[in-house]
Amino acid sequence: MNRVTLKLALAGLAGVLGAVPFAVGAAYQRSQTRKDDRELPGLGELVTVDRHAIHTCRLGHDNEGPTVLFESGLSSPLEMWTWIQGTVAVSAPTLSHDRAGVGWSESGPLPRTAERITAELELLLESLAEPGPFVLVGHSYGGMLLRHFAQRHPDKVAGVVLVDAAHPEQLTRSARQRLGLPLMRNSVRSSLFWSRFGLGRRTRKRPESQLDGLPEPARATTLARMMGTRNWVTTEAEVDAWLSHVIDETKDTRFSSGVPLYVLTAGETAQADPVHLQLQQELAELTDTGVHQVLPGVSHLGILCDQTAARHTAAVVLEVVDAARAGRAPKLVDPEPTTDQH
Template sequence: MTQFPAVRSPSVRPPTARRASLLRRLTLSAGLLAGVTLLGACNETRAEQADARAYPPPGRLVDVGGFRLHLECAGSGAPTVVIDAGLGAWSTPWHAVQGLVAGTTRVCTYDRAGLGYSEPGPLPRDAAHFAAELHTLLHRAALPGPYVLAGHSLGGLTMRVYAQRYPQDVAGLALLESMSPQPGAAAPTAASDTPGLPLLKLAARLGLVRLLSGPLGLSAGLPARDAGPATALAVTDRYFQTLSDETAGIPASLAQAGEVTTLGDLPLTVLSRGRNAVPAWTAGQARLLTLSSRTTQVTAHHSGHNVELDEPQAAADAIVALVRQLR
C-alpha cells in the first residue's frame, strides 16, 4: 500500500499568545503617548515661564479682592477714558487706539480677569461681575472720575451695566461695535461651550497651539512691538479656559445689559462698522441709540467688527470727540 507523506497543518498561535501580543503593543503605544504628552506639557510650562520674563506687564497689577487685574494708563488730563475689550480680548490690541487718545486726555486699558496679564477671577464671568470688578479696580487704583467708558463688543455690555449701576462715576459712554440685547428675545440661562474650546485648551496645555501660532495668525494686524506678547498670552490653556467661561456667560451678560433700558441724558456715542454689516447687527446698533437722549452715531467706514485693528483712528476720533464734548 502506497504511503503519502504527512501534511503539516499551519501553526496557529494560541488565543492567549495573541492577546498577550496585543496587550504589549497597546501598553507600548500608551507609554509613548504618555511620554509625548508629558514632554509637551513640560516644554509648554518652560515656554510660558520664558514668556513671563520676556514680556512683563506694561502697566500695574491691582488687587481687587483676592486676585489682581492689569491696568495700563497713558496721557494726562480729564476726563479719564477707560477702555474694555471684546470677548476673549484684552488691552494689547488697543494700544494703537490708546496712543491716539493719549494725546488729548488720560486713557486707561485693563484686562478682565484671566485675560492678558490679569489673574483669573471667580465665576460666573458675566457683565455684572465684570462691572463690579472694574469699579473696584478704578477706585483701588485711585483713578479720579467721572470717567468716559468705552466698550467694544462684549465690553460694551459691561460698560452699559457699569453706567447704570455707578452713574456718579460716569461722564460719558462710547459703545464701539457693542453687542446689543434684543428686546423680547428668549435667551437660555447658560451657554454651552463652543465645541472646539475644550480641545483647544488641551492642545494649548501640550504646546500645540504655540507650535501653530504662526499659521493661526494669533497676532495678525498688530504692530511688531505687540505681536510677541499678544501671541504669548493667547497660546495658554488659561486663555482658552477664560474664553470658555466668558462664552458661557454671554446669555447672562445680554440679559443684564438688557435690563438697562435708559441712561437718561448721559452723553453716548455709538460707533458701528462700515464693512460686513448684517441686518440683525445693524438693527442692534440702532437700538443702542435709544439708550440716551444725547446720542451721536459714528460709522467706521473702512472697518469690520474689530475696529481697534481695522481703523484705530476712527475709534480714537469717536472717543476724543466725546471727551471734547464733555469739556
C-alpha cells in the same frame, strides 16, 4: 507569554507611547508660557486687587478729565487698545485693564457674571484711586459689560463709546449670529484644548492674521497672551456666563439722559449681517444724545488693530470726551480712507 497577555501589553505600550506627544506638548506649553511672561510682560503694571494680580495700563493722567476707561472683548488683552489708547492719552487720562484671567491678569472666581466683573472693576478703580467720572469705551462683549457698570454707577458716566459692541438680543434676533454660536463655542473649546499642548504656538495662524496691524511690541505681547491656556479657560467661562447670566443682566439697561453716546460699527460686520446693523442703531438709542456711524471696509478686530481705523476710533473717543467736557451731544467724526484688509 500567551496571546491575551501579549495583546494587553501591546495595548498598554501603545497607550503610553500615544501619551508621550501630549506630555511633551504640555511641557513645551508650560515652558513657553514662562518664557513669554519673562520676555513679553504686559505693557502696563500688575496691581493686586482682592488677592488677585490685575494688569492695568494708565496713560495721560496729567491731562484734564474725564478719564477714558477701556473694556475689551472676549479673549482680548489690553494691548489691543494700543493705537487708540496712545492717541487718546495725549489729550485725556486713560485706563485699560485685563479682566481677571484675561491677558496678563490672574484668574478670578466663577461664574464670570456681569455682576462679578463689575464688582471686580469697582475694586480696581478704588485701588487705583480712580473716582471718575469716566468715558466708557467698550469693544464687542466689553460693551455689554460696561452697560452693567453704567447701570450701577450712572453718576460716574461722563460719556460712552460702543465699538462694534455686542447687543443682548443678537442671538435671538440674528439668524447668522445664532447659527454661528456653535462654531464660535467649538473654536473656543478647540483653542483651549490645543493650548494645553502648545499647538497654537507652533502654527500661530488664526490670531496672527487678525493682530498684525498692531505695533510692536503690542502685537507680540497680545499674541503671547492669546497663546496662554489661562486666557482660553477664561474665555470659555465668559462665553458660558454670557449665555447664562450676562444677557439677562444687561438687556434692560440704558444710559442716563444727556450722556454723550457714540456707537461705531465695523462696516464688514454690518455688511455681513443686516440685523447686526439694526441692533447697532438700537444701541445708539439707549440715550437721547446717541449717534451711530458705520466705518466702511473695517472688520470687527480691525476697528482696533488697523492703524487707520484705530485713528478714527480714537478720534471718536476724543469727540465724546470733548462733548462730555462741554455738556453737549457728540457730533459725527468724518472718517478717512482705511487700509484694513482683514
